[in-house]
Amino acid sequence: MGSFIWKRLLLMIPTLLGVTIVVFLMLKIVPGDPVNALVPTDATEAEREAVRARLGLDQPIFVQYANWLARVVRGDLGDSLVRRLPVADLLLPALQNTLLLAITAAIVSFAVALAVGVYSAYYPKSSLAATFNALSLAGIGLPNFWVALILIGVFSVALGWLPSAGMKSAGGGSFADIIRHLILPVAATVLSTVGVMTRMVRSTVSGILQQDHIFVLRAKGISPTKVLLHVLRNGMPTILNVAGLQFGYLLGGSVLVETVFSWPGVGQVIYQTIGQRDFPVVQAGVLIIAIAFVGINLIVDAAHAALDPRVRRV
Amino acid sequence: MSTHAPVSADVAIVRPARREPSAWTLALQALIRRKAALAALIVLLAIVLSCLLAPLLSPYDPVEGQVRDRLLPVGSAGHWLGTDEQGRDLLSRMLYGGRLSLLSGFAPVVLATVIGGALGIAAGYFGGLANTIIMRSLDVVFSFPAILLAIGISAALGPGIVNIIISATVVFVPPIARIAESATKEVAKEEYIEAAKSSGADSGLIIRAHVLRNVFGKLFVFSTSQIGGCLVIASGLSFLGLGVAPPTPEWGFMLNNLKQLIFIHPVVTVVPGLFIFLTSLSVNLVSDALSDAFDAKR
Numbered sequence: 370m371g372s373f374i375w376k377r378l379l380l381m382i383p384t385l386l387g388v389t390i391v392v393f394l395m396l397k398i399v400p401g402d403p404v405n406a407l408v409p410t411d412a413t414e415a416e417r418e419a420v421r422a423r424l425g426l427d428q429p430i431f432v433q434y435a436n437w438l439a440r441v442v443r444g445d446l447g448d449s450l451v452r453r454l455p456v457a458d459l460l461l462p463a464l465q466n467t468l469l470l471a472i473t474a475a476i477v478s479f480a481v482a483l484a485v486g487v488y489s490a491y492y493p494k495s496s497l498a499a500t501f502n503a504l505s506l507a508g509i510g511l512p513n514f515w516v517a518l519i520l521i522g523v524f525s526v527a528l529g530w531l532p533s534a535g536m537k538s539a540g541g542g543s544f545a546d547i548i549r550h551l552i553l554p555v556a557a558t559v560l561s562t563v564g565v566m567t568r569m570v571r572s573t574v575s576g577i578l579q580q581d582h583i584f585v586l587r588a589k590g591i592s593p594t595k596v597l598l599h600v601l602r603n604g605m606p607t608i609l610n611v612a613g614l615q616f617g618y619l620l621g622g623s624v625l626v627e628t629v630f631s632w633p634g635v636g637q638v639i640y641q642t643i644g645q646r647d648f649p650v651v652q653a654g655v656l657i658i659a660i661a662f663v664g665i666n667l668i669v670d671a672a673h674a675a676l677d678p679r680v681r682r683v
Numbered sequence: 684m685s686t687h688a689p690v691s692a693d694v695a696i697v698r699p700a701r702r703e704p705s706a707w708t709l710a711l712q713a714l715i716r717r718k719a720a721l722a723a724l725i726v727l728l729a730i731v732l733s734c735l736l737a738p739l740l741s742p743y744d745p746v747e748g749q750v751r752d753r754l755l756p757v758g759s760a761g762h763w764l765g766t767d768e769q770g771r772d773l774l775s776r777m778l779y780g781g782r783l784s785l786l787s788g789f790a791p792v793v794l795a796t797v798i799g800g801a802l803g804i805a806a807g808y809f810g811g812l813a814n815t816i817i818m819r820s821l822d823v824v825f826s827f828p829a830i831l832l833a834i835g836i837s838a839a840l841g842p843g844i845v846n847i848i849i850s851a852t853v854v855f856v857p858p859i860a861r862i863a864e865s866a867t868k869e870v871a872k873e874e875y876i877e878a879a880k881s882s883g884a885d886s887g888l889i890i891r892a893h894v895l896r897n898v899f900g901k902l903f904v905f906s907t908s909q910i911g912g913c914l915v916i917a918s919g920l921s922f923l924g925l926g927v928a929p930p931t932p933e934w935g936f937m938l939n940n941l942k943q944l945i946f947i948h949p950v951v952t953v954v955p956g957l958f959i960f961l962t963s964l965s966v967n968l969v970s971d972a973l974s975d976a977f978d979a980k981r
Contacts, residue, residue: 621828
């Protein structure tokens with residue numbers, strides 16, 4: 370198990386290099402000369418060259434990448450052009466809020482998908498399962514930013530039950546207050562991701578239910594609860610894998626959900642800075658979420674290996 | 684299936700799943716399976732056609748509003764879908780807006796199918812180093828949540844529908860290439876490819892005459908299943924302000940504009956999203972039926 374994790378950690382290096390290359394190239398495809406933003410319009414060519422040399426923009430692109438990477442590894446993500454702050458100071462507190470939202474949503478989504486998926490696999494011919502099936506199919510095409518607006522319309526505007534924006538009330542910030550603010554963003558995120566998960570759980574579980582060993586267990590007269598434990602143990606690796614992928618979708622989708630709910634996370638920061646063309650922040654925000662995603666996948670893989678000995682032999 | 688009464692009560696308790704479904708349930712399932720696909724196809728065609736025919740069908744100008752008609756609710760006479768804060772007719776804006784929204788949902792998938800298909804077939808057919816280089820570089824994209832990568836690229840390129848199409852294409856190339864690669868690998872093992880090779884056919888001919896024909900079905904079904912997701916991603920980018928500039932109508936961006944009105948004009952706010960959802964749902968239902976049909980054929 371230990372050596373498996375070491376191997377996976379080593380395999381993460383090329384993945385992270387790939388991620389940083391893509392994120393670095395994003396800055397390079399920004400149209401226009403970056404020097405224009407930094408020098409007065411009447412600057413001479415010599416002055417422009419001086420700025421270019423100071424920023425290292427006169428170097429070959431792979432040298433620029435190496436320099437940038439060396440700074441990123443040390444935690445220096447550059448400075449915000451608009452707010453004159455280190456990007457890391459802006460993004461790291463926001464990352465906590467994003468993870469709070471995403472992890473809560475992931476747990477709720479996982480629980481709902483597991484319950485509904487297992488039920489639908491056990492009773493495939495029931496009308497409840499047919500309804501779940503239709504709902505989960507519909508959920509796949511559901512834009513989360515639209516669900517978010519509908520939830521605000523119903524629960525904040527019409528019913529007035531829950532707050533429509535932010536993470537804390539003015540002067541608030543207690544645990545209960547944060548939970549109240551969390552409900553709608555989590556609901557919007559879950560509703561737009563749970564469909565895929567549910568379908569996956571259902572097809573995995575119904576596949577296992579048809580296998581001979583389950584038939585034998587039932588023939589032996591083992592209680593249905595124990596049979597269910599066997600089923601879950603067999604299905605969990607596949608289900609966890611899908612959950613990991615879904616988590617990526619959740620993190621990415623958080624940009625949109627956070628925007629609608631003014632949730633103070635990385636997505637909200639990215640949205641605000643896109644409008645201001647403060648590109649270093651956008652770039653760093655994308656990098657941070659991608660790294661979080663790679664990290665989550667590592668955890669999922671480790672869990673997968675813990676549950677399924679066959680994986681460890683790879 | 685037998686309709687015998689259970690032999691003993693125990694069996695009935697251990698195996699409740701064997702209970703015969705009611706006729707109502709069977710009807711519901713049949714409806715979901717086939718009729719829904721048919722209905723979805725009709726809805727999809729209706730949406731696409733009415734957007735294409737927007738200049739003929741729109742009752743009002745999509746950009747110029749009437750100030751005295753501001754904020755009319757859904758169902759108002761003459762303005763079925765209501766009006767926005769500038770008194771512009773929502774129905775007209777939806778019809779015109781759909782042209783760009785649908786374009787940004789379909790175009791990236793078509794482009795990605797061509798590019799990803801070509802890359803995947805090349806990787807799968809030639810194998811070896813070519814395969815490693817192509818597939819491992821495409822793998823990098825899977826390290827990003829799809830919509831986040833699209834947001835990053837789109838933000839870098841700057842606002843515009845063309846840039847949304849470019850960034851969404853980048854996101855959809857790798858998954859499509861994977862499908863094409865695995866399908867090609869399967870075909871390349873077949874004896875008739877071996878026969879064609881030994882009778883002297885060159886790679887170009889084999890790919891065109893044998894591989895493409897056999898891979899196309901799988902590729903088509905998979906790509907169709909991506910359109911709904913692409914529409915949601917593209918309209919999401921647009922929602923973030925990365926698409927059109929005002930006053931041009933486009934579903935995602937309209938939703939962004941209208942969201943400020945949610946406290947005074949809530950129902951109208953929901954309309955553009957409903958169209959995004961309906962379109963994406965219809966595409967998914969149609970593609971689901973397509974892939975069922977395709978699986979059944981095998």
